[in-house]
Amino acid sequence: MGKLGTQELLIILCIALLIFGPKKLPQLGKAIGKTIGNFKRSSAKAEAEPMEEEQAEA
Template sequence: MVVHLSAITPVGLVIIGVVAILIFGPKKLPELGKAMGSTLREFKNATKGLADDDDDTKKKVIEHKENDNVK
């Protein structure tokens, strides 16, 4: 069974929020949100760096092939 994000209704979000408050408590939720945000930011930067490295490698391979074809 596949669940799409569009299947989450506002009522579902409220239920998830209430459960999160019950589990973690209202004082801990902002800390958890901040930690999740910084983790996602670090992950995004790391994957961006990998993608940039991949692009640089592709450019070098293309330039090398072009130089070989000129000779």
């Protein structure tokens, strides 16, 4: 399975517009952005913690 192309993204966007409506899409996008940002921060923090523990033990 390859990457999504322009046509696929447009189809997904149209379906989302039909399901959620034009007023809810910006709120939905903002919520998804915050979720992705929190996930990235948490994963970066989880990766940094073992390194800090190893440095403290040495």
